[in-house]
Amino acid sequence: MAFIDEIKERAKADKKTIVLPESMDKRTFEAAEKILKEGIANLIIIGTPEEIAENSKGYDITGATIVDPFNDPNKQKYIDKFVELRSKKGVTPEMAKEQMEKDYMYYACLMCKCGDADGAVSGACHSTGNTIRPALQLLKTKPGIGSVSGFFLMEVPDCELGENGLFVFADCAVNPDVDSEKLAEIAMLSAESFEAFTGAKSKVAMLSFSSYGSAKHDRVTMVADAVKIAHEKYPELTVDGELQLDAALVPEVAKLKAPDSKVAGQANTLVFPSLEAGNIGYKLVQRLAKAGAYGPVLQGLSMPVNDLSRGCFAEDIVGVVAMTAVQAQNAGK
Numbered sequence: 001m002a003f004i005d006e007i008k009e010r011a012k013a014d015k016k017t018i019v020l021p022e023s024m025d026k027r028t029f030e031a032a033e034k035i036l037k038e039g040i041a042n043l044i045i046i047g048t049p050e051e052i053a054e055n056s057k058g059y060d061i062t063g064a065t066i067v068d069p070f071n072d073p074n075k076q077k078y079i080d081k082f083v084e085l086r087s088k089k090g091v092t093p094e095m096a097k098e099q100m101e102k103d104y105m106y107y108a109c110l111m112c113k114c115g116d117a118d119g120a121v122s123g124a125c126h127s128t129g130n131t132i133r134p135a136l137q138l139l140k141t142k143p144g145i146g147s148v149s150g151f152f153l154m155e156v157p158d159c160e161l162g163e164n165g166l167f168v169f170a171d172c173a174v175n176p177d178v179d180s181e182k183l184a185e186i187a188m189l190s191a192e193s194f195e196a197f198t199g200a201k202s203k204v205a206m207l208s209f210s211s212y213g214s215a216k217h218d219r220v221t222m223v224a225d226a227v228k229i230a231h232e233k234y235p236e237l238t239v240d241g242e243l244q245l246d247a248a249l250v251p252e253v254a255k256l257k258a259p260d261s262k263v264a265g266q267a268n269t270l271v272f273p274s275l276e277a278g279n280i281g282y283k284l285v286q287r288l289a290k291a292g293a294y295g296p297v298l299q300g301l302s303m304p305v306n307d308l309s310r311g312c313f314a315e316d317i318v319g320v321v322a323m324t325a326v327q328a329q330n331a332g333k
């Protein structure tokens with residue numbers, strides 16, 4: 001069974017409620033029809049009657065709960081929660097109301113925070129920054145986590161590398177500035193994500209343009225230091241580096257470049273040394289290898305809220321909603 005079909009089956013087994021705030025985009029309704037028909041999740045769609053009528057034309061969204069952000073009996077509860085969480089940052093009730101009406105992602109995050117939804121998915125027509133900022137501000141990180149990061153679950157067709165073509169790539173979405181500490185934490189979170197979604201043991205490669213000191217540069221040292229930190233802080237983690245991509249993936253190259261590594265030649269979880277590398281890397285594999293790219297899924301956030309690429313298809317939204325529902329199932333465990 002394809003990876004995403006397994007995730008859909010897991011989502012269906014214990015249905016969660018996911019909120020979709022992008023009623024201004026037709027893909028939301030195309031995806032909603034599929035999600036409801038397949039029974040993947042209960043849905044809340046945020047939008048005015050005009051937005052819903054205009055963009056849902058031709059799609060059957062019977063069963064979705066529609067919330068009009070200008071006329072919602074629960075709105076005061078969300079305004080109060082917004083102010084409770086952000087008054088120290090100067091947010092007043094008037095500002096909270098205006099922000100929620102202007103940007104439905106704030107509304108969606110408050111629904112999650114108040115327990116009226118288990119997760120949210122947005123980003124088909126909003127940039128990543130605008131999609132995740134409300135979640136970072138209102139939901140915050142899980143206890144003990146310093147930074148939220150974003151991974152893609154990549155499903156590469158006809159590929160024996162990784163876990164039969166399945167990989168986690170991170171960070172592809174969130175942190176423009178990383179250091180060794182952050183990279184080590186991204187490695188730990190990515191390993192957890194890989195294992196939660198695939199059920200297989202993760203083997204994390206910390207990528208660079210150097211393998212085991214073959215090049216000398218500050219950016220190589222940053223990755224090598226991240227590996228040392230990861231070994232110290234997360235001794236249960238199978239992680240190695242710094243490694244070039246070919247050494248991480250291909251057994252024959254691994255024998256030459258990192259012969260004693262427990263990861264080289266078998267990596268299934270790839271931690272990129274910068275956001276540039278991660279974001280470009282996942283798009284290369286998606287577009288040239290025709291890989292499935294599900295995400296960016298956020299890791300380290302206190303509740304499941306996930307982003308999409310603006311280039312996504314409705315089927316990608318369905319996949320990310322299923323992954324969000326599975327994250328919500330795992331949240332209490």
Ligand SMILES: CC(C)(COP(=O)(O)OP(=O)(O)OC[C@H]1O[C@@H](n2cnc3c(N)ncnc32)[C@H](O)[C@@H]1OP(=O)(O)O)[C@@H](O)C(=O)NCCC(=O)NCCS
Nearest residue numbers: 128129133136137141146147148149172173174175176279
């Ligand atoms: C994530 C991002 C939106 C946050 O930056 P920003 O909008 O400038 O916001 P700030 O730095 O003021 O942070 C806003 C809040 O989020 C928190 N935050 C920022 N980055 C965070 C992270 N990685 N993890 C957890 N919290 C984070 C800040 O602490 C701050 O909290 P506060 O308001 O309670 O003090 C920004 O780093 C960004 O745009 N990243 C790149 C996204 C992107 O374009 N990716 C490529 C396409 S996928």
Ligand SMILES: CC(=O)OP(=O)(O)O
Nearest residue numbers: 128296308309310311
């Ligand atoms: C993940 C990503 O790159 O998102 P977008 O394509 O919307 O910038």
